[in-house]
Amino acid sequence: MEVVDALGPRLASGDEAALEECYALIGPTVLAYLRRHVGQDEAEDVLQRTFLDVWRGSNRYDPRQSLSGWVFTIARRRAIDTLRGRHPTVVSVDVLRDLVGEDGREIAERFAWAADLRAAMSRLPDAQRQALEMAYFEDRTQRDIAQVLDVPLGTVKARMARGTKALGELLTQDDPPAMERGGELE
Structure with missing residues (x-):
């Protein structure tokens, strides 16, 4: 975009x-x-x-x-x-x-x-992008993603929430999102 x-x-x-x-x-x-x-x-x-x-x-x-x-x-x-x-x-x-x-x-x-x-x-951090791709393109549940990535379920939920928010910002704002201005990446 x-x-x-x-x-x-x-x-x-x-x-x-x-x-x-x-x-x-x-x-x-x-x-x-x-x-x-x-x-x-x-x-x-x-x-x-x-x-x-x-x-x-x-x-x-x-x-x-x-x-x-x-x-x-x-x-x-x-x-x-x-x-x-x-x-x-x-x-x-x-x-x-x-x-x-x-x-x-x-x-x-x-x-x-x-x-x-x-x-x-x-443009998303790898961890967020990977979680979103697995959920939406591979049709995996958050629990399944946590098992595949060998991380806690809460980590997957946080990555997806942050990734979705950053993706929304990337798609709707002219301003770069917080992740590019030095905000939290994971």
Whole structure:
């Protein structure tokens, strides 16, 4: 989220390193999105065209807007172009509706949010991130996490509470959360 969006002004000014960082941060999520819609074989080509368009259009990017959202909008358009290329005369409305929702923003926003969440999770202290990942991505209970990590149940609860709070701050505030200002990390 903030990490990606902080690249926006640099990208808009033509900084090639910002493009590389953007590709590294959200490229995997964009690729997963594209695989879902254009298939494994074409997804990487569409990803390359997407980031080529990002670079070519970087001077048109408004840094006040979400960089992830902008990139996903471009990816969505490239995916639609690819689908249209498969069927030169007619593209099924149902196929496009599955891809873009009613106006295309819904799914792009969902993937942009996922990229923002992944970026925010990567900024959490390892112990908090690990506890949250085990709970939400591996569907483990707090008791199970405590056993796997060989720590008291109260430690897992504290890590998850602090991690959730820090994650909320990362996702909703422009200010860095307390953990980055020297607050308690564990």
